[in-house]
Amino acid sequence: MEPETNNSVNSSSNYWPSVILASVIFGLISFALTIGAGYYTINSEPSNSVLNPSTIVGAITCLFTAFGGMLAVWHFTREKADSLTIGKGALIGLLTGLIIGLLSLFLTNIVWPLFDPSYSDKIIDATIKTMQSRGMTQEQLQKMSDMMHSGSPWKSIGYAVNVVVFAFLNMVTGMVGAKMFSEDNDQ
């Protein structure tokens, strides 16, 4: 790929501190946003309004959690090596995204229910009320409710794919980060 230089020799040094740092920061932010938006949904009246605090937070933070890979690469190039290949950036981004996804999932679905065991049920009820206000028919609501309360694996599959999407999107931003911050890639 890219030609080896004296600087890029350093790119083989340990990238884990950068990966862990970016993962923890973005994992906690992702967890806080999920829980915050969840409680807002629970405590507010069902509304289809576009401008409310939840949607404003959503609009601002849209895709924000995909930038963990870029942060990790930036930190790595700043601390350990001036340059790294696009492949190395992809690896750092992939690992960062994987950890962000797993950490966020763990905190939201395993740790938080220990503090508020009824959180999941409250979210389901609030969601059904919101969908009702959006004009879903009674039959559709019933179908949705049955699906949410059934033992169907939709949520598990969704969360698994969520972690994969976390990994892939952070991989892309990691590659972009390698192009943006690495001195080697200027051609």
Add this chain to the structure above:
Amino acid sequence: MLSATQTLTKRSRVFDRLVTYLGILAVTTGIFIVALGPGLFGSDPAFWYTSWQRVAFSSFCHQIPARSYSINGVQMAVCSRCIGIYGSLWIGSMILPLAGRFFLPTLSFRKQLLVASMVIIIIDVIGCLAGLWTDTNITRLITGLFLGFCTAWVLTGNLFAVTKQSI
């Protein structure tokens, strides 16, 4: 004349670039298909909320119905801006490496374009929230397309470009 070692190094470099390109293409294709949502597979609108596609993107997008497109009457898994980003990232990944053989601006220009595309989205969001203007699905789609296109150009623009090293 190239020595055997130089020829092997050159082949190895071409192989690495091809693997990187195919990797980017596979990832962007997969993300785009999932982002299109359950409507692509003819799902019932009642199952949108409980679809794995929606859950998969719930951490990345607000998924507001009024700000999203639909397929077969079912809302996509992401908003109009995000589908623009993923769509153009996918299309750009396919087209731009080939286009790069004929026309390729410098990396610093492509980086500036990428930053500009992000700034445009930030201005659009802030202006909309401040009530200065109202954006639509079309404007969100266009700004998303621009960001995805610029990202693809930075990533894949020079994968197949003719450079001094490859001559």
